[in-house]
Amino acid sequence: MSYLELSERIDKVFGHLELRLSLRNGSVDAKFRVVHDMRLIEAVIEGRKVDEAPIIASRICGACSIAHFLASITAIENALGVELPDDIILLKESMNKIQVAQNNVVHLFFLALPDYYNARTLSELLSRNPDLIKVGFKLNNLCLQVVELLAGRIVNPNTYRIGGFTKKPSKDKVEKAVRILGEAEKLAREVVDHVTRLELPELVDPSPVYLVSESPIGYLSIGDYILSSTGEKFRAVDYPKYISEEVVDYSNSKVYRYNGRVFYVGSRARVLEYGERLVGLEDYVSSIVKELNNPYANIKAKALEILATIMDVKEKLDELKDRDLRLRTEYTIRSGEGVGVLEAPRGLLIHHYRVDSEGRVVYANIITPTAMNALHIEHSAMTLGKKIVEGELDVVEAKKYLSMLVRAYDPCLPCAVHVVVKQ
Amino acid sequence: MVKVYVNDKEVEVGEGSYIIDAVIKAGYSVPTLCFFKGIYREASCRICIVELGNGRLVPACAYPVSEGLRVYTNTERVRRNRRVILELILASHKIKCQSCPRKGGFCQLLDLAREYGVEGIPVCAECPLHGNECLLVRGEPCLGPITIAGCGSPCTREGTICIGCRGPITRRDVLVEAARLYKEHKIPLEEVFSKMKLFWNNHPSLDKIYNILLETYNGGEKK
Ligand code: SF4
Numbered sequence: 001m002s003y004l005e006l007s008e009r010i011d012k013v014f015g016h017l018e019l020r021l022s023l024r025n026g027s028v029d030a031k032f033r034v035v036h037d038m039r040l041i042e043a044v045i046e047g048r049k050v051d052e053a054p055i056i057a058s059r060i061c062g063a064c065s066i067a068h069f070l071a072s073i074t075a076i077e078n079a080l081g082v083e084l085p086d087d088i089i090l091l092k093e094s095m096n097k098i099q100v101a102q103n104n105v106v107h108l109f110f111l112a113l114p115d116y117y118n119a120r121t122l123s124e125l126l127s128r129n130p131d132l133i134k135v136g137f138k139l140n141n142l143c144l145q146v147v148e149l150l151a152g153r154i155v156n157p158n159t160y161r162i163g164g165f166t167k168k169p170s171k172d173k174v175e176k177a178v179r180i181l182g183e184a185e186k187l188a189r190e191v192v193d194h195v196t197r198l199e200l201p202e203l204v205d206p207s208p209v210y211l212v213s214e215s216p217i218g219y220l221s222i223g224d225y226i227l228s229s230t231g232e233k234f235r236a237v238d239y240p241k242y243i244s245e246e247v248v249d250y251s252n253s254k255v256y257r258y259n260g261r262v263f264y265v266g267s268r269a270r271v272l273e274y275g276e277r278l279v280g281l282e283d284y285v286s287s288i289v290k291e292l293n294n295p296y297a298n299i300k301a302k303a304l305e306i307l308a309t310i311m312d313v314k315e316k317l318d319e320l321k322d323r324d325l326r327l328r329t330e331y332t333i334r335s336g337e338g339v340g341v342l343e344a345p346r347g348l349l350i351h352h353y354r355v356d357s358e359g360r361v362v363y364a365n366i367i368t369p370t371a372m373n374a375l376h377i378e379h380s381a382m383t384l385g386k387k388i389v390e391g392e393l394d395v396v397e398a399k400k401y402l403s404m405l406v407r408a409y410d411p412c413l414p415c416a417v418h419v420v421v422k423q
Numbered sequence: 424m425v426k427v428y429v430n431d432k433e434v435e436v437g438e439g440s441y442i443i444d445a446v447i448k449a450g451y452s453v454p455t456l457c458f459f460k461g462i463y464r465e466a467s468c469r470i471c472i473v474e475l476g477n478g479r480l481v482p483a484c485a486y487p488v489s490e491g492l493r494v495y496t497n498t499e500r501v502r503r504n505r506r507v508i509l510e511l512i513l514a515s516h517k518i519k520c521q522s523c524p525r526k527g528g529f530c531q532l533l534d535l536a537r538e539y540g541v542e543g544i545p546v547c548a549e550c551p552l553h554g555n556e557c558l559l560v561r562g563e564p565c566l567g568p569i570t571i572a573g574c575g576s577p578c579t580r581e582g583t584i585c586i587g588c589r590g591p592i593t594r595r596d597v598l599v600e601a602a603r604l605y606k607e608h609k610i611p612l613e614e615v616f617s618k619m620k621l622f623w624n625n626h627p628s629l630d631k632i633y634n635i636l637l638e639t640y641n642g643g644e645k646k
Pocket of ligand 1: 546547550551553556558566579585
């Protein structure tokens with residue numbers, strides 16, 4: 001075969017996306033084309049007051065508004081030099097964690113799982129395997145209830161402002177959340193049992209370099225450093241030295257390289273880096289860790305994270321419900337520069353702002369996980385392409401595996417296209 | 424007994440009843456404001472209008488039933504006219520939600536305004552934070568006084584300012600009252616403007632709102 005071009009519009013992802021794979025005389029090329037319209041959120045944020053930046057940032061994405069909100073507010077807090085008491089950090093992290101769980105549920109059940117049952121759509125899977133999908137709906141609902149208790153509502157949180165929470169969550173609210181999480185934990189166990197046993201298509205990660213935001217303690221906590229699987233650890237504010245960006249003409253999203261290399265961010269990276277900290281889940285971790293060099297295994301990591309975060313948040317909330325919490329600190333407006341990094345559901349998220357002495361944001365830069373993964377997806381797709389060239393895979397199968405591959409990464413295109421080229 | 428058709432459904436009501444009795448018996452409803460059964464039946468607010476089979480619009484609370492009467496409670500024409508009536512009611516209503524005793528979401532006008540899409544009532548009407556807890560008292564630039572109500576004020580409920588995502592009220596008296604509030608609580612108007620630009624940047628009346636606020640704010644208190 002001398003020439004073949006596969007161009008797949010991928011469905012069941014957030015936003016519009018096309019994956020193009022061309023095979024020419026044995027050479028393989030893949031293009032991850034984000035065709036979603038430009039959103040230019042960074043330009044919208046520049047010139048605004050500091051307290052407005054997180055409000056706008058949370059509108060970047062409906063699915064992970066909390067991650068964007070928290071990353072943005074953390075960046076601003078760092079820029080203003082706000083020292084947060086432990087209680088605030090704990091609740092802030094819980095908010096992020098439970099959102100990761102909820103997002104993972106949505107991705108797993110409604111976007112990724114239909115592939116593994118040969119169903120084209122969710123409704124097809126629902127008619128064939130109603131019990132499974134009902135667990136998904138139930139779990140999603142339970143997680144959303146907890147999100148609502150912590151964040152005020154299910155999108156665009158309104159309980160938190162620079163310097164802390166507006167109110168102390170009442171005791172019965174927290175108790176209710178703990179109760180709900182207890183119920184969710186049981187369901188999550190079923191899910192993990194189920195998903196970890198799934199048979200995955202075979203593929204070896206072509207570029208096993210991972211970046212995660214550092215968790216000083218536990219899993220998915222918010223730190224000031226970025227860790228790489230090569231053993232390097234750098235301060236979040238130094239990210240421009242390590243992560244280079246590039247505008248490509250075929251896509252509405254930028255692409256990123258870490259020290260010149262293609263890298264991956266996401267659930268797999270998190271489990272590989274911090275999996276051993278998941279107390280009580282050691283069996284699950286050891287059962288999937290061998291598979292994690294397969295990009296498709298992201299769904300297993302995600303399933304595991306659902307259970308891990310639910311257990312974690314439950315424990316934390318249970319512990320703080322009887323305590324007197326300090327949930328607010330004072331801050332003053334001053335000029336400065338700050339970077340907020342955290343693990344969004346789809347991986348490392350970086351918000352970077354510069355603030356002037358009047359409290360206006362004069363520079364904003366947002367790097368989203370999907371944009372960072374763009375090149376990695378291309379490389380994985382090329383590995384699949386090579387299999388076609390070598391005759392291991394026929395074209396019909398390849399098409400299916402390509403869209404499954406993209407869905408395994410769970411890209412979120414509305415997040416990826418806010419970038420502007422700055423002169 | 425008299426046979427009446429409400430939205431083509433047949434019901435029987437006693438001699439001397441009014442349309443509203445038939446409507447309720449048939450399982451439908453019409454909004455009422457001034458009507459109080461057995462006490463007040465003057466049809467002065469007119470919000471309860473319904474359409475008869477012959478096309479006339481009559482107030483349901485005060486129009487007696489007759490044999491074979493056909494009544495429609497929710498036609499396009501009825502809704503359009505109720506909207507106008509509501510606008511007229513609101514036009515003569517002093518919208519000062521911050522000092523109204525029916526605050527915290529117990530406002531029938533607010534419910535109707537939401538249902539018929541009439542602007543005029545600000546978020547303060549459904550905000551539970553009036554009085555000492557109001558965010559204005561804390562010096563925060565809440566957009567509640569100039570934002571269309573109907574959201575249930577989820578933001579102020581959680582203690583964060585209203586950022587106006589439901590859109591602005593363009594009525595002059597509401598804006599004047601809001602400017603008075605901002606001034607009373609010493610909220611700098613620049614702060615308010617900055618928040619207004621979050622969601623209303625392209626609103627056609629933005630300049631008008633700016634000017635009214637500014638005028639009142641700088642022109643001293645007009646009661
Ligand atoms: S907090 Fe805002 S919405 Fe609530 S009463 Fe005060 S100004 Fe109105």
